[in-house]
Amino acid sequence: MPDTGRHTAPPRSRHAAARRRTRVWPLLLSLILVVVAVAGGLALHRSTEQADGSDQAAPRTPDIDLAARAAAVDQVLKKRAQAVLQSDQKAFVADVDPGNKGLVARQTTLYSNLRQFGFARLAYQQLSQQYDDAITRKYGPSTYLVAIAMTYQIRGIDTVPVRAMLGYTFTETQTGRWLLVSDSDLDKRLPRGSHQEAWDTGEVLVKRAPRVLVVVEKGQDQLATRLTGMASGAVKAVTKSWPGGWNGSGVVIALDDRIVRGADYTVPKNAEDAIAMATWVYRTLPGEVTGEGQRADSYVVVNPRNRAKVDARTLAHEFTHVATAPYGAHAPRWMVEGAATYVEYLPMDGAEDLALGKFRQDVRTKYLAKANSLPADAVFFQHADSSYPMAWLAVDYLFTRFGGTEVGTLYQELAALGSTQAERDRIMLEHVGITEAGLFQALKAAAAA
Numbered sequence: 001m002p003d004t005g006r007h008t009a010p011p012r013s014r015h016a017a018a019r020r021r022t023r024v025w026p027l028l029l030s031l032i033l034v035v036v037a038v039a040g041g042l043a044l045h046r047s048t049e050q051a052d053g054s055d056q057a058a059p060r061t062p063d064i065d066l067a068a069r070a071a072a073v074d075q076v077l078k079k080r081a082q083a084v085l086q087s088d089q090k091a092f093v094a095d096v097d098p099g100n101k102g103l104v105a106r107q108t109t110l111y112s113n114l115r116q117f118g119f120a121r122l123a124y125q126q127l128s129q130q131y132d133d134a135i136t137r138k139y140g141p142s143t144y145l146v147a148i149a150m151t152y153q154i155r156g157i158d159t160v161p162v163r164a165m166l167g168y169t170f171t172e173t174q175t176g177r178w179l180l181v182s183d184s185d186l187d188k189r190l191p192r193g194s195h196q197e198a199w200d201t202g203e204v205l206v207k208r209a210p211r212v213l214v215v216v217e218k219g220q221d222q223l224a225t226r227l228t229g230m231a232s233g234a235v236k237a238v239t240k241s242w243p244g245g246w247n248g249s250g251v252v253i254a255l256d257d258r259i260v261r262g263a264d265y266t267v268p269k270n271a272e273d274a275i276a277m278a279t280w281v282y283r284t285l286p287g288e289v290t291g292e293g294q295r296a297d298s299y300v301v302v303n304p305r306n307r308a309k310v311d312a313r314t315l316a317h318e319f320t321h322v323a324t325a326p327y328g329a330h331a332p333r334w335m336v337e338g339a340a341t342y343v344e345y346l347p348m349d350g351a352e353d354l355a356l357g358k359f360r361q362d363v364r365t366k367y368l369a370k371a372n373s374l375p376a377d378a379v380f381f382q383h384a385d386s387s388y389p390m391a392w393l394a395v396d397y398l399f400t401r402f403g404g405t406e407v408g409t410l411y412q413e414l415a416a417l418g419s420t421q422a423e424r425d426r427i428m429l430e431h432v433g434i435t436e437a438g439l440f441q442a443l444k445a446a447a448a449a
Contacts, residue, residue, distance in 0.1 A: 064142060064172070070126065072178045073144065073170055077124035084114045084122055097171075097181045106183065113199035116206035117213070120155040124148050127165075135169060135185050142172035145185055149285060157213050157249045162281045162296045163288075165195045191286050193262030193279060194293070198253045201260065211235050211249040217256055227252050227302075227310065234315035237348045238323055243408030246323040250315065252276075254302040263301035274303045275314055278321035298325040312351055317344035327415035332424060332436065333380040335411055338391030342399065345392070360396065363389040364447040374440050397443055402432050 076095045083092035092111040096104050114122075127147040136143040148168055153161045167186020170178045187195070198204060203218035212231045216224045235250045258265040262279035265271045278298040286293035300318040302310055320340040324331075347353050367386045374394055375387035398407045410431040418424040425435040434442060 069144060069172070069178065072176075073126060073146070076170075076178060076180070077126070077148070081122045081124055084111065085119060087115060095178070095180055097179045100181060103181070103183065107180075109203055110183075110199060113201075113204050113206075116204065117199065118155045118206075118208070119152050120158075121151065121153040121161055123151045125151065130167070130186060130189065132185070135182075139169060139171045139181050144170040144172075144178070146170070147186060147190070154213065154251075156208070156211070157251060158281070158297065159248060160283060160296050162283055163194070163285050164197055164282070165190045165285060166200075192264075194282055194285055196260055198255065198260060198299075201255055201257045204255065213249065213251045215251075215253045215255065223254065223307070227254055230310065230312040231315050231319075233312040233348065233350050234319050237312070237316045237346070238319045238343055241343045241346050242320065242323050243404035246319075248297060248319075248323055250319045250322060251299040252302060252315065253299060254304070254307050254310075256304050258304060260301045261299060263303075265303050265305065270303070271305060275306045275309050276300050276302045276318050278318050278325070280325060292329060295325050295329070298322040312348060313344045316348060317341060320344070324411060324415065327412045328417075329415065330418040331411060331415040332374070332418065333377045334374050334387070334391040334394050335414055337380070337388055338393075338395035339407075339411060341388060341392040342395045356396075359389075360393065363393045364443075368393060368443055368447055371440075374436055393443060394439055397439070397446060398432065401442075406431060 079095065080092050083089070089108065089111050093104060093107050096107050098104065125148065127149050130145045130147060132145055135145055146168055148166045150164045150166060151161050152158070152164070166183070167190060168180055169182035169185045171181050172178055198215045205216050205218045205220060205224055207214045207216070207221075207224040207228050209228050209232050212228055212235055214224050214227045214231060216227070231250045231252050239246045253260055258271065260279075263270075263274075263277045265274060270277075278300050280293075280295045281297040281299055282293045283296035284290070284294040298318075298321055300315065300322070317340045320343040321336070324336070324339065345354050345356060345359075367389050371386070371390060375383065375390050380387045380391075395407070398410070402410075410427065413427045413431070414424060418427055421436075428435050428439070432439075
């Protein structure tokens with residue numbers, strides 16, 4: 001669902017035209033994340049509670065006490081979490097295979113990265129054991145390949161604990177000790193978007209400001225400072241403009257890696273056009289409570305190719321997605337993207353005001369006059385040049401006609417319950433007295449007037 005970003009927009013700074021030509025609107029990958037995550041998900045029960053009759057039977061193991069193994073690995077995971085919280089690098093790598101120098105180096109970098117994030121809470125939990133004959137042959141008969149849930153809460157950023165996934169391979173030594181021998185064997189099996197975190201890349205630099213956290217490559221101090229300033233302005237703008245205010249935080253990840261969290265900038269269209277994407281952060285992982293997973297928040301991932309084009313308005317758009325992420329996944333695309341664009345275009349400290357009156361008339365003339373309905377979900381990103389301006393026009397009308405409180409409440413209920421057209425129409429009628437089709441006719445009538 002890539003968006004070319006080549007749509008009419010209000011005249012802005014001299015950088016605006018270039019940004020409009022290249023923008024892919026940020027939630028697009030997040031919106032398809034659920035489908036991919038569910039399709040590639042693992043069974044998320046504890047490894048000691050493996051259900052009978054699973055698709056892939058467990059191979060015979062050489063007289064391993066499963067309860068003792070679970071307890072031993074739990075101790076390793078607990079030690080590693082405490083090592084990060086207590087600044088103890090030696091303890092973090094103590095149970096890493098010392099003969100695997102590359103793994104030790106990666107884990108040492110991981111420790112250094114994790115320390116910078118400032119976790120208020122960090123814990124690791126064994127989930128389901130996985131089976132792979134090739135990996136077992138590589139590491140020996142005691143090989144234990146297991147999916148791990150990482151529960152964390154970044155101090156001053158995450159309002160609730162959130163979860164990510166990783167995969168570890170352990171083996172038992174002759175002395176009965178369990179060592180971590182690989183941290184990548186499960187990477188291709190894990191659900192997209194719930195792993196490959198910013199700290200899993202190379203060495204990073206983390207910079208903070210109130211309600212802002214920025215992650216860049218180690219040594220990119222100037223980029224970190226620039227993004228932190230823009231993110232701070234964008235957080236203030238969304239807090240001021242979103243109905244009822246917003247007390248969340250903005251995380252901006254701007255690394256050289258092209259796949260981070262749910263953002264994949266190896267996809268040709270994304271690689272060329274996208275500037276940034278809001279990627280979901282999970283309160284419960286896909287498959288734990290619901291197939292989709294329960295969202296807590298979003299982190300913004302910047303396209304390394306286009307990071308120079310990021311500005312405060314770009315981040316205000318993204319942070320509006322962050323603010324609305326906890327509502328749910330069922331709001332119409334025109335509401336999701338229209339609301340983010342609406343906030344993006346509002347007056348903002350340090351940014352030139354936009355000629356919204358002229359833009360409104362341009363959208364009516366260029367797009368509304370040729371349209372037969374609001375942009376449908378299924379084709380929204382296929383016709384992005386018209387979809388985004390039309391979405392903005394619809395949300396602009398709702399804010400003007402019904403006020404921010406009603407629009408905010410409407411959005412929340414649509415996101416939570418609007419999974420069918422019948423439900424969307426019911427919710428629209430209840431809150432604003434018109435259906436989506438009625439809203440389109442109201443836009444036509446306003447233009448005619």
